[in-house]
Amino acid sequence: MTDTAVLFEPVRLGPLTLRNRLVMAPMGTCLDEDGYITDDTIAYYVRRAQGGVGSIAVEGCLVSADTVGPEPRLSDDRYLDGFVRLLAALAPYDVTVGVQLMHPGRQVVHGPVVAPSAVPLNSHAPVPHALTEDEIAVIISDFADAAERAVRAGFTFVEVHGAHGYLPSNFLSPTANVRTDGYGGDLAGRARFSREIARAITARVGPGVPLVWRINGADELPGGSGIEDAVQVSRWLESDGVSAISVSAGTWQSLQYTLAPMFMDRGYMVPYAAQVRAAVDIPVITVGRLDDPELAARAVTEGAADIVLLGRTLIAEPDWPEKVRTGRLDDLRPCIACNACVDLVGRGERARCSVNPEAGRERTWTMLPTPAPRRVMVVGSGPSGMEAARIARLRGHRVSLFERSGLLGGKLDVAGTAPSKREVLRFRDFQAAQMHRLGVDVHLDAPVDAAVVQQQDPDVVIVATGADPVVPPIPGISAAHVHDAQLVLREQVPIPAGSSVVVVGGSATGCETAESVVERGGTATIIEMRPTIGQGIEAITRRYLLKALRASGVRVLTSSKVVAIEADAVHYEDADGVLHAVPADLVALAIGWRPGGNLLADALTGDAREVLVLGDAHRPADFVSAINAGADAGLQV
Template structure:
């Protein structure tokens, strides 16, 4: 193939995003465009072996027009333990070959990431350059000897040979995010006094040896991409200046490209930024490395906005753009952008549900794409006999049920008592850090209209409404009603459901003292919004911590933000009474305390509404499906998947 110079790409005549679809060189390879699927774990393997589910997942992304795919990190050393696939012995080659062969029909360049977790392990041996634990709860890692380091370097080289034998076109070393090479680079965690520690020349030695061993093992025909942190985003961790110097050293050792990211296990809010983080927050790291090396550079960090992605390439900040979560949500992102069909892209809302599940060792799923993680079994088979399907409630589960049912050929109507579709999506999206949710709500509403779903808003539905519509099936997605426990004074005039405060139905003057009872997602979002508007806010929560039901990275970020903004957080606290001007509660020791309260917001929990609504319908002999919160309160992923499953079963 003819190489294309890896310098700044010039926009071509045509669409605003055409620069993304110009070819680019990766060593001796030529990628057809500048969009690369970032390596992200899926937990779709079995005991380290690639499965048919893994293959179907990557085939689906290959079909969408991406230029290259970097298959998720595979473990290079046999003594490491983790949920990742493995490439540490020939036993794993059949599955890896089968994966590469399955992607061959598509015009996509396929590589694989080589990974050693070092001290960042859930189980199994923890090793590191120095005996510095990950945190106070983690084991002290074993300090690697020089001989053990040499063995691991050889493991990387052997893994690269296996990648070549499996048919991969390139390999990438995960040298970022606090994994073993990153740990060596960190001045905070590498305290060695031998040739692998001390100044940067010592700390980069391990990475340089790995890069040299890999290129020596596979030869010049198989490019090596090195993933590095622009910064660790930790106190006294690797900073940008040293990162740039390290990148130069790794290129000198044989790397054909540098992929620039940031953060570690201790700063995941940077690595896997939640929706509250602005897009492109890591662009400057890629730009700094790009100005210092003469090989292609890949940028990452919420770059799934086509305008921003094109700007990154056209400006010369990077030569390629990595998209991870955006391709989980919308596998056809590249083709849709290339065709100018931007409104058809399902938006990734950076809710991190996919990350949270995999982090717990569960199979990948997506909060907005029910196909993700179950591509092998997914099929929208057209129905033989279309039926009249009436969906009552337009939250995430209701809208998804309506969409899938209509795609399969049913005649579908959706009914919502509020003036807009969305149900609780509307309320969730009102919090300052959750506006991305409204993008998804708008996308789904537009798709339903395009598909020809009959939409009724401002419509109260009861048994008589259903009787007049004469549906064959009623999908009950009416959500859940707020719990109102028997607390003395809870019916006071200054006590309101938190959703009313989020919607702005209650006037809360600047400086008002607000007590939010319940630290769930809704409680935290209410506190965030009211604090931004100038109220003095306290959260009172019975549990040991706030934010239950929120994905871990988003939760960590939100709790930090609330405390930073002056929200008082009281946990292990039980409200025992509400009076005009105050809330009484018991603390962890059982002592009674008081908080001043001009306004009280209730965010205590939910009670499913589905059975109450559906009871008369069932008695009338109507076929009913109850799903989402109407069946049992759950998270966004459950809502979307139950909506899809209900529609697939009709």
């Protein structure tokens, strides 16, 4: 068993001493406004500083005035006031604060698209403008100018985003950089842009301000940069004055490595950091699902890295450092790598979290003890119900939780049964443990109707009974071999080896059901009315899951409507109105959901007590909405 105390040793970063080896990763939040740091941004970072992290790397800031993006900006002095206010707010905490500088290059959603060569990101992306040498010089100067502004604002170190397919990373890539001048060709030519940025920054800010360089251990793309390139470039950057190397991986074309969903192994990038660590004499920073304290500590004790970068971990659990330091491991809210935060930011929306309702609204989040404790009855133990119970109990109410099944979790339990989503069960188990730790009175195998409510006589009833599956009037849909997809996911329906299963509906539940069927030895066909499947699945996971379904032989029929179910076949109509039949030993229904809380709420109409209907019981929605609805209810009562 690895001693996690190593994570809390001081560590040098150039002339600075960080109080521990834990650094908050630079992650986009979309909490800024038009490039300006806001009070919401400040509250978000202050909350992480309060949790005991040794250092914070503020999210990537655009260095060039002509770039367009949702990121904060350091391209002009007019943006400095927000950073000054941010650093003033962080000053009371023993935390070292730096900022990441970035140029997106060809990885932009809007605005000018530039790159080392006229090679588009993909077949749907615009052909970028190939930068001239004069334009390259301007961008190098932009990086140096931004670094100088950062120091004037009060940052004590700067980091360049040289990974993930952004502009410096693009120059390093043999597939993206096909130049024949001094900025292309062999590795030395492709690294010239990065090295000139490093030299320009160190010359401008001086040796007292450490420069961290984030680099890809591998692009994880055919023909892209690999670990051998990363090792050599890291050696060169060290000679150019860089104080530490932060090793990551992936690009927008391989985002499952950059922002690993829950199906990726923890610590998958540590081996890259280890190879860089063996080649340089400056600190190396590692990252990649290191929310397991022992795994993070092992990366240090085994010499793979000197510093551990925590990203989504700190969105889910801002107090991770302090809880680990004080041994409160059972109280760590788990990041389940669902990438809800990533998906929202990728769409230009404010960062939120599936497991932490405080994330993204720290400025307005207030959880005050109740002045008048009430008896609160929560019906349903899905994500909304347990979160409502948790928050209400923390505020001092007397809370009882009623679950009609024998296990807490509701849809969390169902979602976690899919092979690619087992991490969800970690959050279910955490929430269930919180119910017992906080003293919530839990009742299992306890269906609730109006009579039960009258017997319990609460002051408040929170109806969080979830949603019921939609069962349309399709001929044959009541046959014995037709089952709710949730029962298939829970393995309550046997799947004999080689059996043919037709999944009606291609949403998240439908795709995960097909995945489960194949893992259990069956064959699966998905029939979906819409033109695509996987709607509602986080984008990176969806890309992986659809590819995995195709590779496993799952047949997908889109723009198709099921018209009848027979004992051995499902009949459907395609987009042209042509009828077809698919053999079926079993049929799994994943058609959709309708609110499931109205019956109980209606039965309590006219009752003097307060009744709240929330989560899927009110309106079927996603995980983030469910958790936030539960939290809001707990804050409201």
